[in-house]
Amino acid sequence: MIFKSGRYSGYIRPLSIILDLVIIHLLAKSFFIDKIHFLNYILFISLSWVFISIKSNFYEVYRFTQLIKIFSLIGKQVVLFGLIVFAFFGFYYDLEKAPLEVIKYILIVFVIITLVKLTIYFLLKKYRTLLGGNYRNVVILGLNQKTDQLRKFFIDNSDYGYQLQKTFNFDTHSNIDIENVFSYILENEVDEIYSSIAELTEEQIQQLITFADNNLKILKFIPDNKEIYTKKLDFNYYGYLPIISLRTIPIEYPFNQFIKRAFDIIFSLFIIVGILSWLTPLLGLLIKIESKGPVFFKQKRNGLDYKEFYCYKYRSMKPNPTAHLHQVTKGDQRITLVGKIIRKTSIDELPQFINVLKGDMSIVGPRPHMVSHTHMYAERIDKFMVRHFIKPGITGLAQVTGYRGEVETDEDIINRVKYDIFYLENWSLLLDIKIVFQTVYNALKGDDKAY
Structure with missing residues (x-):
């Protein structure tokens, strides 16, 4: 995990x-x-x-x-x-x-x-x-004057809550393999990686960025004359030492978390009380009449920090042993008549507002995948794991821009990840509201990939 x-x-x-x-x-x-x-x-x-x-x-x-x-x-x-x-x-x-x-x-x-x-x-x-509470395990990559300053800063300022686990020396005599560094980071549950750009080759920097993205590790660079290719850099001072963060995630700022969570709670309570309270008994009756089985369908998905949770939906298929393994495809024989209607209008997703109220999901965010598919994409698709830096959503930027539903080719999931990362790096409450309105509009007009 x-x-x-x-x-x-x-x-x-x-x-x-x-x-x-x-x-x-x-x-x-x-x-x-x-x-x-x-x-x-x-x-x-x-x-x-x-x-x-x-x-x-x-x-x-x-x-x-x-x-x-x-x-x-x-x-x-x-x-x-x-x-x-x-x-x-x-x-x-x-x-x-x-x-x-x-x-x-x-x-x-x-x-x-x-x-x-x-x-x-x-x-x-x-x-x-x-x-010793509220701490973060950290490692430093590279050994020079600046990294030594940072090492002393961590040691002398325990009140900042950083616990330095190890400093790796990448000079020509040490012969350190970066893959061994990655293994150490994973085995010792390191939270943040601080790297000197000067001590690593361009290839090693790229490997480090890829590793951090795919394993949910915070990566920060100690700047020098080399250039880091990235969309956004966050600049802070630790004492008097400048530190660059690879990625800024607006939702990580506590006040933004508060705003987004307040929006989630208010909106989901409105849907649960105003719609689910009367829709569930009516829809449940129709689902039960057509086929035996529960009204709700729950499935394990991966959410924030890759944690598993049960995602709720109205049941739209006949009970079958492959529901947790295979995606729904066009013309899927497992879908019931009622299921076709509620899937076409996205009504089957409404119980996920319960997930939102519980805190497993947000109204807007990257769509969560089945656990088996998440493991598969994490191995095949570069930067797929970045999506798990934030809570998954009922709807998302990728979904309203044409990348919802069935993943037919790798290109679909690659583009979905690109939109999810853009959302993660550029979140705002106005963007959430825009995506919600676009989702409602798409549901009313009908979406070709809603089946």
Whole structure:
């Protein structure tokens, strides 16, 4: 099983946002006698706070973020927050609040928020140092002045949560085979690979990129004069040492995770309560009348970090022993009459909103494959494993651009992987909404590959 550990917590930042808003609104309560004005303030400030936080990256604080950066974020946020608070009291001028009183409120809010933010930051550091939690296993490829700096950084800064397992020397005397390095990484459950570009040949760099993509390993480069061919590079500092990440995955940012998960929960609850609650009994009756067997069909699929889960669908085929092995083909005799209708309109996929609510899937993401097919494609199709960096989806970019349904040739799955990687690297909530609308439109007009 290919598995990845040591992920950044997806809960810390959403909880920080909620805590900050509670502080803001509790301290503001004394300003208002009229409940309507107070509710208006809560709504306006909450929406504005979330918006400016996204724009200012106020909650994008990581284990390698320096204190000076945190104070810089706080300074920017206090100015923006001050502007929106004065904008509110300027609009509701009848509240007659003195400017000094408002300024005092803003400063008190930010003193408390700063203390909370720093407390969380230092508690996480202590948690990593004293209890060894929230850590990542890392290796360094190459031995030179820069990699030695990074090695010392990891050793001297245990509060960052990196555990250096080994440094590999690739000079002409060491004769290290890169395949042995890959075996070590897999055997020791290494999470992140840090590589010096100068120490590796172009061929080795390409092998390393391919290995990292196909085995769900985070790959980062220590830059020098050699060029890395990639669409996007993410640039950060560990101490004073510049580090380049091979791929930026927007959904990995905790605030984006919060936004996407909130969208998933709200949308799936709407579908489950508004549609599945009455459609399931009616459709279940028709399915039962036509053929014996359960109303729902469940099948093991691979999801986030390659973990297996049961994917739910309305049963559209007669019960058969090959359902978990062979894809549906055009004119497949296993499909029932009811099954033809619900598959053509994609209604059979609706129970997957239960998977979304459970957290196994997202509304939009790479479509999950049967476990047997996933193993096959992982061996045959380059970068296929990259799809498992994020949750699979009910629909996806590949599906709305013509690559849904049966995989007839390798070209189909290669193009599907390309679109999935593009989605992974360019995610936004607007892109998700666009894909959802396109999916509904395709279902209504009919899709040639929906069978």
